[in-house]
Amino acid sequence: MTAAPPRHGPQRPVGRDPDRQADRLTAISTSGLTKRFRGGQLAVDHIDLAVPDGSVYGFLGPNGSGKTTTIRMLLGLAFPTGGSAALLGVGMPDGATQVLHRVGSLVEGPAFYPFLTGLDNLARYDAVDRTADPKTARTRIDTALDRVGLLSAAKKRYRHYSLGMKQRLAIASGLLRPRDLIILDEPTNGLDPQGTREVRALIRQIAADGTTVFVSSHLLAEVEQICTHVGVMRSGRLVFQGSLPELRRTGAARVTVQTADPEAAIKVLTALGLPDTRVSAPADLPPAPAAADLLPAPGSGSGQGIAEVSAVLGDAAPERICAELVQAGIGVRGFAVTSPSLEDLFVGLTGEGFDVGA
Amino acid sequence: MSVPRFFASELRLVFGRRRNLLLLAVTAVFPLVIGIALRLAAPHPQGGQGGGSESGAAFFNQLAGNGVFLTFIALSSLLILVLPVVVAVVAGDSVAGEAGYGTLRYLLAVPAGRTRLLVVKFAVIVTFGLSATFIVSAVALVAGAALFPVGPVTLLSGTTVSLPDGLLRLLFVTLYVAAAMGALGAIGLAVSTLTEHAIGAIATVMILVVASEVIDNVPQLAAAGPYLPTHWWLSFDSLLRVPVDTSTLLRGLLSFAVYTLIFGSFAWARFTSADVTS
Numbered sequence A: 001m002t003a004a005p006p007r008h009g010p011q012r013p014v015g016r017d018p019d020r021q022a023d024r025l026t027a028i029s030t031s032g033l034t035k036r037f038r039g040g041q042l043a044v045d046h047i048d049l050a051v052p053d054g055s056v057y058g059f060l061g062p063n064g065s066g067k068t069t070t071i072r073m074l075l076g077l078a079f080p081t082g083g084s085a086a087l088l089g090v091g092m093p094d095g096a097t098q099v100l101h102r103v104g105s106l107v108e109g110p111a112f113y114p115f116l117t118g119l120d121n122l123a124r125y126d127a128v129d130r131t132a133d134p135k136t137a138r139t140r141i142d143t144a145l146d147r148v149g150l151l152s153a154a155k156k157r158y159r160h161y162s163l164g165m166k167q168r169l170a171i172a173s174g175l176l177r178p179r180d181l182i183i184l185d186e187p188t189n190g191l192d193p194q195g196t197r198e199v200r201a202l203i204r205q206i207a208a209d210g211t212t213v214f215v216s217s218h219l220l221a222e223v224e225q226i227c228t229h230v231g232v233m234r235s236g237r238l239v240f241q242g243s244l245p246e247l248r249r250t251g252a253a254r255v256t257v258q259t260a261d262p263e264a265a266i267k268v269l270t271a272l273g274l275p276d277t278r279v280s281a282p283a284d285l286p287p288a289p290a291a292a293d294l295l296p297a298p299g300s301g302s303g304q305g306i307a308e309v310s311a312v313l314g315d316a317a318p319e320r321i322c323a324e325l326v327q328a329g330i331g332v333r334g335f336a337v338t339s340p341s342l343e344d345l346f347v348g349l350t351g352e353g354f355d356v357g358a
Numbered sequence B: 001m002s003v004p005r006f007f008a009s010e011l012r013l014v015f016g017r018r019r020n021l022l023l024l025a026v027t028a029v030f031p032l033v034i035g036i037a038l039r040l041a042a043p044h045p046q047g048g049q050g051g052g053s054e055s056g057a058a059f060f061n062q063l064a065g066n067g068v069f070l071t072f073i074a075l076s077s078l079l080i081l082v083l084p085v086v087v088a089v090v091a092g093d094s095v096a097g098e099a100g101y102g103t104l105r106y107l108l109a110v111p112a113g114r115t116r117l118l119v120v121k122f123a124v125i126v127t128f129g130l131s132a133t134f135i136v137s138a139v140a141l142v143a144g145a146a147l148f149p150v151g152p153v154t155l156l157s158g159t160t161v162s163l164p165d166g167l168l169r170l171l172f173v174t175l176y177v178a179a180a181m182g183a184l185g186a187i188g189l190a191v192s193t194l195t196e197h198a199i200g201a202i203a204t205v206m207i208l209v210v211a212s213e214v215i216d217n218v219p220q221l222a223a224a225g226p227y228l229p230t231h232w233w234l235s236f237d238s239l240l241r242v243p244v245d246t247s248t249l250l251r252g253l254l255s256f257a258v259y260t261l262i263f264g265s266f267a268w269a270r271f272t273s274a275d276v277t278s
Helices: A067-074 A096-102 A118-128 A134-147 A163-174 A193-208 A244-249 A262-271 A318-327 A342-350 B002-016 B018-041 B058-063 B069-078 B082-101 B103-109 B114-147 B163-192 B198-216 B219-227 B233-240 B246-271
Strands: A026-036 A042-047 A050-052 A056-060 A082-087 A090-092 A103-106 A181-185 A212-217 A229-234 A237-243 A254-259 A278-280 A307-312 A332-338
Touching: A026 A067, A026 A212, A042 A067, A042 A082, A050 A212, A050 A229, A056 A067, A067 A082, A067 A181, A067 A212, A090 A096, A096 A103, A103 A163, A103 B103, A118 A134, A118 A163, A118 B002, A118 B103, A134 A163, A163 A181, A163 A193, A193 A212, A229 A244, A229 A342, A237 A244, A237 A342, A244 A342, A254 A262, A254 A318, A262 A307, A262 A318, A318 A332, B002 B018, B002 B114, B018 B069, B018 B082, B018 B114, B069 B082, B069 B114, B069 B163, B069 B233, B082 B103, B082 B114, B082 B163, B082 B198, B103 B114, B114 B163, B114 B246, B163 B198, B163 B233, B163 B246, B198 B219, B219 B246, B233 B246
Parallel strands: A042 A237, A056 A212, A056 A229, A103 A181, A181 A212
Antiparallel strands: A026 A042, A026 A050, A026 A082, A082 A090, A229 A237, A254 A307, A254 A332, A278 A307
16 A cells, blocks of 8 residues: 655746746646555545646545645645655655745644744745745735735734634735745635635635635635636545536436425326436425435325425426426426536535544 | 755744743853852852862862852753753754644745754754853853952862963863753754654653663663763863863763764654654
8 A cells, every 4th residue: 555656747847937828737636645544544545636737726525534634745744655746747745845835835724933923924934945035035025914914914923813814824924925836725714704705815816826726625615616626525535526517517407396296296207217306395405305205194284285306307308397297187386407506516425524534 | 045044033033932031041040149159158268179079069169269160060050950951942842842833834835844944953952052051151150250269270180270271171161061962952852853742842851861860870870871861961070170081071072972863863764754743
């Protein structure tokens, strides 16, 4: 399981590529990347990430699905027990000192010295960067603080910052210089809706500058508006990777019928060969439980017993289904063809959560 | 070109922390207190006799005759606990403290470079130990000059040397003690890479120091003595003899070098191969 990973991928010249359009390298690529903790737990299980250059890549998955461990390996903080990873074409972790100055990162929440000001904290990280120009340090720090709206709090001690300010300071540390790639691990953790919106706007801005953004989240809703690509993790495995339209295409459209006679409706749908029939009360939240569980007892409460019957549409023509239902004498109160929301797809891929580390 | 900026930044950080400044202040107060106490206990200054005994206590006889000896008394007293504590705090905190705050992962993501980070941390520890040692010598020298007569220095071997010669020997003594503290710093650095609890690392280093001192004082364990990290700390009295006992001095310096090498290598091996999970 600990096959020596072939490291050093093809190298790219240091510095920002002026002709980005021609540059279609993957910003992040991993091959069979695996991390087994010493306790034997498989935290990351052979994942093959391919983050296109210039994309905004949403790295999704419930808490405990291996996202942070993956990010730690990408940044050279943790060593893989199998497979390999490359940032901007440079193999990690061996290439850490060559490539990481082109990568801004926020890993598992902000971390700064509480007794230093925001400014001094950023100055400290900048002083550590051997490729940063000390002459421009102050200007760069001020610019970064300004971008996250912290310039007025620059001289405040970090311990007096609010949670949102701390999070923004951490993002600022990723913006101390132009980057080719920004890795943000749960950047909206602990932020109020206003703060979440601000971070989203900031990510859009960063991406507009041509920087590839890799942003992890356990909430699809937080990132679906800004992502061009997504990868979905579940229990250490990458269960989906692709563009958002590709993710949408994986969702099967369903036909939904509102009727007072669900049993008969199901018979019709089944006779038409539609798979995965389900019944739920119309107000019920998706995903609905399996049909048998919710079927109302025959003859009971038929007065208000409107139920929603649904099935996977497949190749069937909706018009024909409707006609068949009516022909069978079923009172159709409502009829719809729906595609699942991204959220449904996401939940479908990741499970309902709470099976952390299972 | 990059190490100096990183080093300067770390130095500012360590010397700017209130806790560390307090440690240095406490270190500076001790020689003063010792000087005043000895001045009060020995109200009649008179020429002392060359003792030639092995222990630091020999210095006490000399003090009444010459204030310069307050420096040696202060150094040998503070070497038992105070200076090791000062070094243990900064060394134990060096990596474990960063891990505890979570700043370690960001330093490495900058990227600091694991080896480079360790080298800078060690350089800062050594600088801090050197500063603490020189503060003891400087304060003790000034206090000694103010409280006792100062003149040609009568050494432990009974020989009297000129004051400049005596001060030069003091400089070497201080550097020797600083080297001892540097070796302790390497031990502290190694311990510090093992945990993310700075307090645990500091306590561990102090337990090692005290254990070493205790074992060094058990006659039945005398054979282990020369291999203990603290054994050679007080051997700086070799510099206060004519001729200078160079073989003892060199054995002491060798011991410091070996401890620095072993624990430095250990720290490096550990730090460059361990996952940063904090």
